[in-house]
Amino acid sequence: MNPIEDIVNQFKEVRLEADLKALPEDIRGALPYIRQAMDLVTRIFLKQQNEHLPEHYDAVMKGDDELRKRFYDLFKGPWNQLTDFKSEYPDMNNRSAGCAFYPESWANAKIRKTVENMSGPEKEAAMDNYTVLRDEDGALEAIPYHVYYAEELGEIFDLLEKAADMVEHEGLSSYLINKAEALVSGTYRESDAEWVRLTDSPIDLVIGPYEVYADALLGVKATYESMLMVVDREKGDALKEIESNLDKLAAVFPVPAGSKAAVGGMAPIVVVDQIYSGGEAAQGVMAAAFNLPNDAWVRGHVGWKQVMLHNVMKAKFTIGTKEIAKKVMHGGEHVDFGPMFTFVLLHEISHGLGPAYRADGRETAKCIGSSYVAIEETKADTGALYLILKLGGQYGIGKYDSAVMLKTYLAGLFRSMRFGVHEAHGKSNVIQFNWLKEHGVISKDGDRFAIKADDIEKVAEELLVKVCTIEAAASEEEAEEFLREYGTPGEDILLALEGLRDIPTDIKPVFPEF
């Protein structure tokens, strides 16, 4: 088969269902405006990856290479997300480590060195999540996103304002207009706080610059993304008990002396069905859940919201986890959606627990640098595993048959590794696998793997302590050393992944029409 076709076919088209008819008329009327705003978010995201991409993207889409169109539509560019954004097209370079956040003409080492040597407000602006750096007469100039992308953001403002005008739900309408204002003014905190508090709206919308995954140079620049979702109140209400016991969950996380956790605020959980995506959220692998905002001030003063994308998760389980389990384990047919859902939920919750600040008050994330995401994802996964093992059956956390739960977990490790073992999320799964194997929890079972329940609680706790200790110290060297030691996939992992080639890596969503 054509190699491009091979890559594109790893994403299986799945129709994502959502109960749009249950939405009030006024909200349904506003959805097309929101969708247009989200498409503009995608335009900004293209530009963030490479300044010349929007033009090139359009040219490809107007051309007649149908396969190339499918590839670009899937990955939002010529780069394969599953191989760390290497170009699959000889006429295009790989995605640059710093995307288009930094001056195109500057070498990476020069950018690093220049920012390193800065101090005070100049350095703060350079390291800000929401600025691009450009060459100004040989020096680095920081330009805020809301200035740099003013044209697109102005259009987004108009569309969100129209949507806000149509919507009768007061909280939603207010959020839409405040979000629109935040995007054009570059002051995000208030509208992010409003988003956290907005839990009774029939729909939910994330729109703006959030995650820093794309910035492989300094690990600080946020990409624009957007998700539109229908809220499932009934499923959300079932999780209220966990929500009201977060302090009990937090108590099992080690926060080494001197470091500080980010708790103190609210952390509502909502269950939703996704109906559209834009920007980075529309690129390749889809999120099954997320936890926003990342801004430490909002998290510390107000809190964060945890969003479970039920229709996405279910689709991933059906086409991925179930099939993978059968190939990597004997008895792999005994996996279940229940433990997967709970695991993903506790993963999101765990992101909010553990050390967030060093003893000197500095943010852990900023001190660790580009290794942070892999460490943090390991913490979230290990935290989830440990919470199910230790607290399952209490505080609203499901109690599952341990063999079924662990099989579902192990299949999940391989499912995530397939998103790229060198990418932060994939790497965190390699770390868990290697750690559990070293401690005898995972073993070879003929041509497959086995996972046993005996010591797993203790072994998972040790890994959780290890990553929390790294986060508390927040030293770049320590984090890198840990990744070197545990983050490399061995022969057994690579061989197993090879055997999963026929199973789709992820879904390509077909969203409902509206």
Ligand SMILES: [Zn+2]
């Ligand atoms: Zn995560």
